Amino acid sequence: MSFHSGFVCILGRPNAGKSTLLNALVGEKLAIISPKPQTTRNRILGILEIPKRKGAGGQVVLIDTPGVHRPDSSLGRKMMAEVREALEGCNLIFLIVDATRKFEQGDQFMLEMLKRSGTPAFLLMNKIDLLRGQKGKLLPIIDEYRRLHDFRETIPISARKRDGLDVLLEKTLAELPQGPRYFPEDQVTDQPARFMTAEIIREQILLATSEEVPYATTVVIEQFEEGAKLTRIAAVIYCEREGQKAILVGKGGQMLKKIGTAARLQIEKMLGTKVFLELFVKVRANWRESREFVDGLDWRRELERLVGNVKTAE
Numbered sequence: 200m201s202f203h204s205g206f207v208c209i210l211g212r213p214n215a216g217k218s219t220l221l222n223a224l225v226g227e228k229l230a231i232i233s234p235k236p237q238t239t240r241n242r243i244l245g246i247l248e249i250p251k252r253k254g255a256g257g258q259v260v261l262i263d264t265p266g267v268h269r270p271d272s273s274l275g276r277k278m279m280a281e282v283r284e285a286l287e288g289c290n291l292i293f294l295i296v297d298a299t300r301k302f303e304q305g306d307q308f309m310l311e312m313l314k315r316s317g318t319p320a321f322l323l324m325n326k327i328d329l330l331r332g333q334k335g336k337l338l339p340i341i342d343e344y345r346r347l348h349d350f351r352e353t354i355p356i357s358a359r360k361r362d363g364l365d366v367l368l369e370k371t372l373a374e375l376p377q378g379p380r381y382f383p384e385d386q387v388t389d390q391p392a393r394f395m396t397a398e399i400i401r402e403q404i405l406l407a408t409s410e411e412v413p414y415a416t417t418v419v420i421e422q423f424e425e426g427a428k429l430t431r432i433a434a435v436i437y438c439e440r441e442g443q444k445a446i447l448v449g450k451g452g453q454m455l456k457k458i459g460t461a462a463r464l465q466i467e468k469m470l471g472t473k474v475f476l477e478l479f480v481k482v483r484a485n486w487r488e489s490r491e492f493v494d495g496l497d498w499r500r501e502l503e504r505l506v507g508n509v510k511t512a513e
Contacts, residue, residue, distance in 0.1 A: 202255060215297045241278075241281055244260065246260055264282045290376065436480045440482065
């Protein structure tokens, strides 16, 4: 029996359900999720091993990406660079669309990115569970997308309910070429625990705060010491203004404690050890406009820096 493998980029507008789809397909929480747009800021890789049964087996390497939008800051430009890099060299694109929303100008911008890639694509109509007997509304949206691009497949799904995912995987495996296994069978992501920890903390900020605060914050891990029974972590939450810091800390430190407790429980579940988590809040004015600071948030660059420091010390 043949073995098929390849890289699949998940492309879509903010809040289309990209991260929910990644987590549902892989079966583990790799990407944070919140109702707020632009939750995902980096490429996130998930590895799905499909065992050989009656047909072919394979390995699908999924790449979740930030929501496509016209950037207006250094952070936004970095996010769109992440999308463009994910599109390069992939074998297939999942264009995921919120089935409850009408076609908008931003969708045209997304389709232009898709066309420039020259890569085959599936159109995934997500959130069909929210249509509640009004699935006839799907047809005009599907027709609009099909008129603008030639998709290999059109598949209605609900990533949250896992509806349609078996069909999606079957058609994906048939679309991918015969090839090697790119990652070990038991590996589900390439993300280091440090990065996933920072994202878990940021997810709790997204869930606990409102207005401009979630978008003006980022998390940097300053200490990460893993032990057999206890992992010590120190993280800094950066925001842009003193007023935002006051909200994050809360009266008597209650908001920061709430964020920290919820994050710690999630991190302990991920690491399988007890966690001692310290959170600090610092103000860095307009950090989203600082290319140097934004580039420093890239865990791939940070990993290279850490490895370089170790080699220098040797």
